[in-house]
Amino acid sequence: MKKMLVVYYSWARGNTRRIAEKRAAAADADLERIETVTPYQGSYDDVVAQGQQEVESGFMPAIRPLSADLSGYDVIAVGTPTWWFTMAPAVHTFLHGQNWQGKTVIPFMTNGGWPGHVIRDMEKECAGAVFPLSLQVRFDSGGGDRMVTPEPLVDAFTDDVVRLLKEE
Numbered sequence: 505m506k507k508m509l510v511v512y513y514s515w516a517r518g519n520t521r522r523i524a525e526k527r528a529a530a531a532d533a534d535l536e537r538i539e540t541v542t543p544y545q546g547s548y549d550d551v552v553a554q555g556q557q558e559v560e561s562g563f564m565p566a567i568r569p570l571s572a573d574l575s576g577y578d579v580i581a582v583g584t585p586t587w588w589f590t591m592a593p594a595v596h597t598f599l600h601g602q603n604w605q606g607k608t609v610i611p612f613m614t615n616g617g618w619p620g621h622v623i624r625d626m627e628k629e630c631a632g633a634v635f636p637l638s639l640q641v642r643f644d645s646g647g648g649d650r651m652v653t654p655e656p657l658v659d660a661f662t663d664d665v666v667r668l669l670k671e672e
């Protein structure tokens with residue numbers, strides 16, 4: 505069985521955290537959370553506005569070091585909420601700071617109905633990696649925590665991940 509690490513960032517409602525936790529548990533994977541050194545402050549709308557500026561300028565905030573050593577894993581799943589049609593800036597920092605050559609990466613994301621080009625952007629940041637699977641999970645458009653994507657679709661993705669980990 506291949507070893508998987510699930511790395512995720514989650515800010516607003518814990519949506520991406522819940523998806524990451526369930527997938528990690530089902531696949532017996534290790535789990536790591538990305539956190540910015542400086543926490544986002546203010547109201548949801550303040551952070552939406554700050555996020556727009558950060559995404560548009562390509563800003564990559566400092567993040568806390570992860571405790572896991574990525575070299576010890578065969579597969580790395582990376583989860584992000586959608587921020588302005590792309591990955592959250594903290595995930596941009598994480599992906600940008602690694603050597604992905606020869607790695608197997610499974611990008612997954614949550615969104616509120618405007619998924620943009622998150623997965624494509626994540627894959628671009630992981631030069632040299634292979635991407636056998638990816639997942640987009642839609643939540644409600646009000647920025648809440650009601651999952652719109654049917655649960656069986658998300659479960660089928662998990663089954664695919666487990667199958668991949670069992671492959672020789």
Ligand SMILES: Cc1cc2nc3c(=O)[nH]c(=O)nc-3n(C[C@H](O)[C@H](O)[C@H](O)COP(=O)(O)O)c2cc1C
Pocket residue numbers: 513514515516517518519520521551552553555556584585586587588589590614615616617618619620643647648
């Ligand atoms: C700064 C910011 C920007 C967002 N931009 C988008 C977007 O472009 N498209 C979209 O569908 N949802 C957008 N959302 C909604 C989140 O992607 C969605 O609610 C997500 O599930 C939140 O995940 P989390 O609870 O793990 O942080 C945005 C939310 C924030 C805070």
